[in-house]
Amino acid sequence: MNCFKKVSLWITVLFLFVSASFSIVPNTANAAENDPLGLKAEAAILIDAETGAILYEKNADVVLGVASMSKMMTEYLVLEAIKEGTISWDQEVTISEYIHKLSSPNMGLSNIGLTQGEKYTIEELYQAMAVYSANAATSALAEVVGGTEKNFVKLMNKKAEELNLGEFKFVNASGLNNKDLLGNHPTGEPNEENVMSAKATARLAFHLLKDFPEVLETAKIPKLKFKDGREYPNFNWMLPGLSYEYPGVDGLKTGSTDFAGYGFTATAKKGDNRFISVVMKSSTREERFTETRKLLEYAFNNHSKVEIVAKGAEVEGHKSLPVTKGKEDSVKIETADAIEMVVKNGEQEKYETVLTLDKKKLNEDGELTAPIKKGDKIGSLTVKPKEGDSIEFLTENGTKSVTVDVVASEDVEKANWFVLSMRAIGGFFGDIWGSVSSTVKGWF
The missing domain is CATH 2.60.410.10 (D-Ala-D-Ala carboxypeptidase, C-terminal domain)
Structure with a gap:
């Protein structure tokens, strides 16, 4: 290869390298501009819990798997039924064969063992769902409120429409993949899951806190002492005393499946300020908490409630x-x-x-x-x-x-x-005088 060809080759390589560099830098800048927090989660949103003002969002309208965060809708409908008096906290529920099999701990699902034929109160099942994300307990509650879980899912989608959640689809009460429901999936395809956008998830949390603030009384329990004598930790590891504890966190719901990844809807209060954050499709259960910490730090350290007027x-x-x-x-x-x-x-x-x-x-x-x-x-x-x-x-x-x-x-x-008459007369003569003055001025 002669000297001229060598120089030409090096010039070509250098040109390609510089071109690639320039093509990369703007994309990185845009990414940083669009996501100043640099979150790894696929989607996220941060809102003021009082007004619903959006303070930060990343891919907030993208529809993703929501997993057990969809249990917030089940909580909403249970609390609504309690308020309306159609069910009561001390009402007893007899566990069916299906619910018993679904609660079997060897299935690898989040569950508290429920014995076939044994009675549990609505409150016990609700606490199992809200604290330990117990899927069988959730299905049992769905059957009580809706008659069947299939009918309950209809109630979930109807309520979502009423609340104007936006992008969503519920196919079961728990947020599991339908394939994990032992062939008894209520609606949708055999491998389908509940889906929502981060914005829709935040709307659900916003309405849940507004309409039923008592939801936090259960959501903030770090460890649940169940009637079987065992103690079950809350999957929200940001609660006091747990591994990712963050001051002010008192809710709300985690979720994870292979399809959805790891998600977390959190709420925290310090002083007069309460915020709600949502992260969706984090890669690990730990990451969803570190990502949430970034959002809450951003909220509390960079925002204040002020009197504008x-x-x-x-x-x-x-x-x-x-x-x-x-x-x-x-x-x-x-x-x-x-x-x-x-x-x-x-x-x-x-x-x-x-x-x-x-x-x-x-x-x-x-x-x-x-x-x-x-x-x-x-x-x-x-x-x-x-x-x-x-x-x-x-x-x-x-x-x-x-x-x-x-x-x-x-x-x-x-x-x-009399005053109105005098004003009218004054206005009349004022108009005449103005007209006369204009005419006289016109003579000169």
Whole structure:
């Protein structure tokens, strides 16, 4: 090979290396930009538990296996049935042959052994499900609430629609793969599993905490002492006293199958702040907890609840509004309540307020008409970012948390007929004088 060919070859190799380098760097930068926490989990989301405001998300709309995190829906329906009185905590359930076989500990599934023909209370089965993720106990509860697990799955999907979860499909009550249900899978294909997106999972957790906050009384139990005399540890290893303990964690549900990988829906509270996080398809059971720790650290260390708008505050740029037919020609307005929201530290100034007036209370000239009573609603004030899109919430009701009524802060009585007449006459002659003045000016 002559010298010229050697140089050409090296130039070609160098060009390919530089080209490859430039093609890699932007992708890495984009990945870091899209996922500032660098999570290994396939999907994740972090929300404020009070308002449902989304603080972080990664592939949150991708539909993945949810495994035993779907038991949160079973918990919801059981707690709803308790509230409605259709079942009670002390109600006894006789274990069938199928439930007994499903609970057999040699199947390699998460279970507490349930003896055929023996009676267990709803509370005992619920605790077994919520703490130790017992699958047979979950199926037993499904049969009690729904009559059959097949019918219960219909209730699960119906409730998911009512809660507007988004992307989901439930095929059984426990979150197992249908193949593990001893040929008795209630719905779906023989190898099918429950699926949800991280955002849908977070919505389920959000509604569960909002509608049934008592769910945490069981979810926070580190170890369950069952009636068989044995002690069963909670699979949520971030609870106090367990191996991945994190301050403030008191729920909510783990899940894992070969299809779903390892997932965890967590909630933690410190002071006035509570957050909910979801990680899906982590590669190991330990990783789901280290990933969750990153999310919670990010939440508590970088976000604070602040008062954006005070109660009784004047609306910037709109201290008063024009009024017609009143003793006064304007009325002062103020906020009826305060607006608090969780924001990233140091970014409070990045938000502004937008006033929206009730058009039904305005005339064609944009004026209010007297009489006006103190406290009458005039419109609403909403917080939004100064730049970019509006704040994203899990639910449609989320925007209500950053919107407050604007009311009149004083009375404006209607002027009597004489005053209104004089104003009309004054206005009439004022118009004439204005017309005459314009005409005279035109002469010169």
